[in-house]
Amino acid sequence: MSSTEIIKKAITTFFRHLKDFIIVIIVFAIITGILGSIRSGDSLEILENPLRSLNSRNLMSFTRTRGDSLISFLYSFLKDTIINLLIGANFMAILDLIRGYTYGVGEIKDKITHYYPILIPVAALYTAIVKLLGLIPIIGWIIGIILYFALLFVYFLLEDYPDMEPIEYLKLSYELTKGHKLNLALLWLMVMIIPIVLSIIIVFIFVPSLIYGGGFVLIFLLFLLGLTSIIATSSLFMIATTIYYDNTFEKI
DSSP, X not given: OOHHHHHHHHHHHHHHTHXXXXXXXXXXXXXXXXXXXXXXXXXXXXXXXXGGGGSHHHHHOOOOOHHHHHHHHXXXXXXXXXXXXXXXXXXXXXXXXXXXXOOXXXXXXXXHHHHHHHHHHHHHHHHHHHHHHHTSTTHHHHHHHHHHHHTTTXXXXXXXXXXXXXXXXXXXXXXXXXXXHHHHHHXXXXXXXXXXXXXXXXXXXXXXXXXXXXXXXXXHHHHHHHXXXXXXXXXXXXXXXXXXXXXXXXXX
16 A cells, blocks of 8 residues: 555544544643643652642742752653553554544543553653653664654554563564655655645645734744644554554564
């Protein structure tokens, strides 16, 4: 199946289950918003006593001690692990959708409930690798981008082979994506970049009055359009990646 065919099928799937995807996106946004709203430096205090977060000094000041930096890093690691766990469960639910099953928040919850003994350590391991690479300027970032595409199949493999060790999922995904990373990167560009660029071009072509006198309206419109495109295309890329995996590889 070509990239164009994959994208067409992804778009069809997205709009066919639009309500379910919108609900999932809203739930994810609420969860990540809650996680992101907790100040990393104040995280333990907030968990012990939520009212302490209302203190203006706690809201406006950030301590710089090594202990607080460690707490901040650990909280960031925990937060990202939870997010990656949710993303992984969503990938698994989308794989079921592509294979003819239902999709929604309930299905994602079921994935977490059923697979959490292996899903949690896999998400934690994935998060640890990404965060450690992020500490290395430039080279670490480049390797991180390559690993992003190399580890795209981790959660699909967890769905298909639930009895392996956490590190084995990463190794197998790395092996399976050999020769496919460029295709996945091109698929990402087609799904993520082109629609956003086209949406901005459409605004400038069809709403010329905003360009010359729109001011705040133009900025807000571009922001809203860009945000909508990012949210929609993120879901589309997850669907497209799932279709790519399901059509390229067969269970052993």
